[in-house]
Amino acid sequence: MSSATKAKAKPTPLSDQEIQQTYVRLQNELQALARKIGELESEADEHSLVLTTLDEALVEDPDRKCFRLIGGVLVESSVKDVNPALKTNRDGIRKVIATLAEQYKTKEKDLDKFKQEYNIRPVQ
Secondary structure, eight states, rough: OHHHHHHHSSSOOOOOOHHHHHHHHHHHHHHHHHHHHHHHHHHHHHHHHHHHHHHHHHHHHHEEEEEETTTEEEEEEEEEHHHHHHHHHHHHHHHHHHHHHHHHHHHHHHHHHHHHTTTTTOOO
């Protein structure tokens, strides 16, 4: 058999148990991505809330003391120094969320394709 013929040959059909395991794995991957997206959205919201508060303090007194937790250590700084760092962190979190959302959509399509291929319907 030539390599072209091997490439066109269908893969070995999956057993019922393998189909079920693959289906569960794909669902678990989707759930894990959704959880991570939720956690990061909460973190981005917290950053936005803090930034709103700091923006007010920035107008009143940019040199005002503030404290920030970095790696489990409370660090003293000024509002004018912390504000840009928090904005950068929040923007980075939002980029990660966008990337994970794309991965979620791809995994969801993979799961739908798998369900169609093996004629999987949820039990009601």
